Amino acid sequence: MKIELRPLDKKQHILDEAGFAYNFDRRVYFNRKSKKIFSVAFLKDKRDEEIKHLIQVDTGDKEWKFYFTSEPPESVRRAVEASIG
């Protein structure tokens, strides 16, 4: 029997599968390998397919790529990066 995941569990599952961890302090999901950071606010209204697409896109960046609803200021970027190490 296939169990249907509920909406938030589905989002969590997509992020878990792609190796994203959740940072409690900054309320962001991040992946050190792909250097991507998603804010909870950004992910909230995104469809699962959009999230999957953004996870798969190869940015080729050596720097962290922030997926926020608006471009984070430099001091916020630094604070988030410092938190996730």
Added chain:
Amino acid sequence: MGEVARTVEDRLRQEYFTLLPESRRVADRLEAEVRYHIRLISAGLRRHERVAVKCRVKSCESALEKLRAQQEGAAFDESRPEIYTLTGLNDLAGVRVLSFPRGRLADIDRKLRKVFHSWTADPVEDDGDVLALKYYGRCRTSDRVKGEYQVVSMLTGLFWEVEHSAIYKPDVELRGIDQNFGMRERTRDVAKALRAFEEYFEGLARQT
């Protein structure tokens, strides 16, 4: 000796203690008004029914934390400290009216809505379900500090208290745990279970 640069948090702590006397006045006034206006409901409860009014002024660190959590990435922009103010928070002073079972919520809400008709509705919703009726606005006692009152089922309200004070507050490293998607789904389960319990109980109680 050069001046040490103050952080956004330093400025907000100073603002908090400047506002504190007003916050206390708003909370006291709001509590008194709420208790007064629901006194007839409280007096007419059946034996198994409960209505409780709880009042609080948000602590300094909770106020800062709330404002910080509202920022994306939960961090203040240190280059623009002037954009942050605690007067933007709706719940520096707050009153929560708890009712068991939930059948009384509508009566209490109707009564208070007549008195606080100009206040803005800001219900706590999750997945289309209204978990608590919430309103914020200004009392006559302050033009800077806003007050908030909530009307919520007792079981849900007490669960929130346990959830926050026992799980999140003691450990600062866990404070954003409630925004994790998996955690939110579990919290949603609790809310639904409590609602089902109350509705079933209420159905049986009506038959007696």
